[in-house]
Amino acid sequence: MLEIKNLTKKFGNKTIINSLSIKIPTGQILAIVGPSGAGKTTLLRCIIGLENVDSGEFFWNGHQFDPTNSDPKNSIVGAVFQNYQLFPNLTVMENIILAPVKVKGVATKLAKDEAQKMLDQLDLSGKENLYPYQLSGGQQQRVAIVRALAMNPKILCYDEPTSALDPDLRKEVAKLILNLKKDAVTQIVITHDMEFAENVADEILKVTPIK
Amino acid sequence: MLNYIQQILPALLGGTKVTLSIFAITLIIAIPLGILLGVTLTSKFKPIKWLLNTYILIMRGTPLLLQLIFIFYGLPLLGIVFSRYNAALIAFILNYAAYFSEIFRGGFQSIPKGQIESAKLLRLSKWQTLRYVLAPQVFKIVLPSVGNETINLIKDSSLVYVIGIGDLLRAGNVATARDVTLLPLILVGIIYLILTAITTYILKAIEKRTNVWR
Structure with missing residues (x-):
């Protein structure tokens, strides 16, 4: 279970997130919805460690962790x-195995096999050696x-996963997210697409701009 | 005529060697230096940035010929003496590193921030991010500009003439003055053309290899 306690984030004098607490049971999907400027993306960036928080604590299964710790x-x-943000200079396969091989020290062959399995599941067979611009x-x-997923995260976060997709593809993403749920991946989805949020989420968190 | 060409060719080729050595040594030192300064220019540390910008302003804002003369004829007045060859290298390296640093600064700044964030989330170290993500992208972006400067450098190297270095241009000029014929200067032109043509060809080949991705 992911637990966030009393998260506060300010930019200068402006409070973006005020003492927010969230609990997400393992394998559940939380959708964070709200209008532009409500701080959805800032909240996500705090959770994934790209912003330092002014106060707040993060726990995974009761153990405290620091998202900014790399x-x-x-x-x-x-x-x-x-x-x-795929790396344009690397092929699909290289994009996927770069971190497992270089960071985790997984053998290249093993990393490739794992990646291939996931690619096949997501209907990407045969795309391994293409570059991102060809997709x-x-x-x-x-x-x-x-x-x-190749880095085996406990929690996977999406920033506006449907914003660049046409309606058919939106359904595909929803299906994909729900499939990952079956594999017990805890997921957080930032979206302004209420219908999409209702389709995938176990719980919906509405954020509003702080006056 | 062929006889005459055969006669002066060794002198011209000797000059070409000097031209090429200045060209190669300048590139080998100025490009890494330019990368280092370019990365430093993207940092947030103001005093160093100010210092570097002043250096770049002077190097790009005054003629290379002046810089060459200043280092070889000017600095000895302050008791700082370099050999002709070293003075030429120092002038070219300082001048070209300034141009290269601006090119590389632009290259690094044009990579979307999201690429670095994405690498960070994948837990790549700073060095790994530079090595596998940033460097290849910057390389592709700067290649045309670096290529331009490289070709300029071949021709600019003829400026060492003024401090009395026996480069290709001087070899040709000496022969023309001695034998009262245009032929040596035409040959010099042809040799410069061959050098730039080869460089252009190599640059194109490298560029082609980076064109597999966009």
Whole structure:
């Protein structure tokens, strides 16, 4: 279970998040919804450790952790960015196995086998040696998901996963997220798409701008 | 005529050797130096940035010829004496490193921040991020500009003439003055063209290899 206690984040004098507490049981999906400027992305960036928090504590299964700690052993959170941020100079396969091989020291052969399994599951067979620019947006997103999963995060976060996709692909992503739930991946989805949130989430957190 | 060409060719090739040695040594030192200064320019530490920007302003804002003359003829007045060859190398390295540092600064700054964040989330170390993510992307971005400067350098190297170094241009000029014929200067032009053509070809080949991804 992920537990966040009294998270506060300010930019200068402006409070973006005020003493927010969240609990997500393992394998559940939390959707964070709200209008632009409500601090959804800031909240996500705090959870994935790209922003320092002003106060607040993070616990995974009762053990406190620091999301900004980049120690590979502390790899609790993974993320899929809005524009995926695949590395354009690396092929699909290289994108996925870079971190497992270089950071975790997994043997290349083993990492490739694992990656191939996930690629096959996500309908990306045969794309291993393509570069990101040769893929559609939906395919890039699935590669980004595989890349994040390859580091075995306990929690996977998505920033606006549907914003760049057409309606058919939105359903595909929803299906994908629900499938990962079956594998007990805890997931946090930032979206302004209420319908999508209702389709996938066990719980919906509405954030509003702080006046 | 062929006889004459055969006669002066050894002198011209000797000059070419000097030209190439200045070219190669300048590149080998100025490019890494430019990378280092370029990365430093993206840092947030103001005093060093100010210092570097002043250096770049002077190097890019005054003629290379002046810098060359200043180092070889000017500095001895302050008791700092370099050999002709070393003075030429110092001038070229300082001048070209300034241009390269601006090129590399631009290269590093044009990589989206998300790439670095993405690498951080995958727990790649700073060095790994530089090695596998940033460097290849920056390399591709800066290649055309670095190529331009490289070709410029071949031609700029002829400026060492003014401090009396026996480069390709001087070898040609000496022969022209001695034998009262245009041929040596035409040959010099042809040799410069061959050098730039080879460099252009190599640069194109490297660029082609980076074009497999976008």
